[in-house]
Amino acid sequence: MAAGEGDLKLLGLLVSPFVVRVRMALSMKGVSYEYIEQDIFNKGELLVRYNPVHKKVPVLIHNGKPVCESLAILEYIDDIWGTTGNSVLPADPYERAIARFWANYIDDKMFPSWIGLLKAETEEEKAEKVNQTLAVLMHLEDAFALCSNGKAFFGGDSVGYLDLALGSNLFWFEALRELFGVAFIDEGRTPLLASWAERFGEAAAVKEMVPSVDKALEHAKKFRAFFAAAAAK
């Protein structure tokens, strides 16, 4: 057992980008853990016990102690397994601040936009969400130019924190393209992100953690049904 590994469990949902990014980071560090899939439509005792405040995945349980919120988990993984493999976050304080800014932007602005698209009832709402998501991605296109400094990834030569934050959403963009016919990342509109997305998809450390588009589509159906039922109440 590698130093610092201890007992490691991850409560997750296979198709959640927040979970996928954590699994990618653990894979980058070569750390093994017990993965426990959660039914988020019927939350179990384990999830409620280890994340009583939000009852959400992912939850990383290290030696019985829970760490919640995916971005905090990524930082924790770097803190614990700092000397193993590549660093998740950049080393320079200013670059770290920029990476954190854009990761928060992805979670606070980008995710709600495309989830909003899944939830949308009317054509008008759908169009609004599509436009919002496209606008956000234009900003991320600029961010890539700034952060990558001509290199392959947001993090430089290898996949890092910000690559994981955005990259964990890519399979959903494929699913959304099938559902709505919109390409959120596209060679014409976002050429830098389009070529970055290809490189990200090829990166060995993250490849096997990406769920299939079919799984995402399956979940989308359940999610829409669940959300519609909740809204009807």
Add this chain to the structure above:
Amino acid sequence: MAPTDQQLVLLDFWVSPFGQRVRIALAEKNLPYEYVEEDLLAGKSDRLLSSNPIHKKIPVLLHGDKPVNESLIILQYLDEAFPDAPSLLPSDPYARAQARFWADYVDKKVYDCGSRLWKLKGEPQQQARAEMVEILRTLEGELGEKEFFGGEHGFGFVDAALAPFSAWFPSYERFGEFKVAEVAPGIAAWVERVGKRDSVAKSLYAPDKVYDFIGVLKKKYGIE
């Protein structure tokens, strides 16, 4: 020029709890800086708009000519760029993760819920009240017997994140018709303790001023 030699400028707004977090952090670290008041009610300066083009919000910390945005990100940046100064985050990885979680909780919950308390009436206001009580009790649970949220570390990241809202609590109490001392006495006691801290006392404005400011906002938004 070494990072620690470059000048710090803070673009801020006097009553902003988010800006106050940064003022508290700079005071805790004894770092000199130039404070620049942005008159947000009048409009946003070119410097603010070019430093934070995405959100166009304060606080913005300029270090030399490089902008750092988002208050909690600024706090972490100060910890990392000035490693010789007292840190807000603890050094233990698990404690750091907990601190990030709870600061994020404060960010997600307090300001939003508080705004609904003074913006809304009737049933939605009642709901906001119930949520605010829940938030305060949850925070009280996390604080437990500790003097500060930072525990062994002392006054820390979560304390700095929450402290500015203590000046808003009396306004929340007035609009929500509840008392923090009754629903979450542990938090009320914590408020008194942080209030005595120099960095906090110097950065916050009196609750009455906050209440008056909310009055100005209500007028601006046409809320009764």
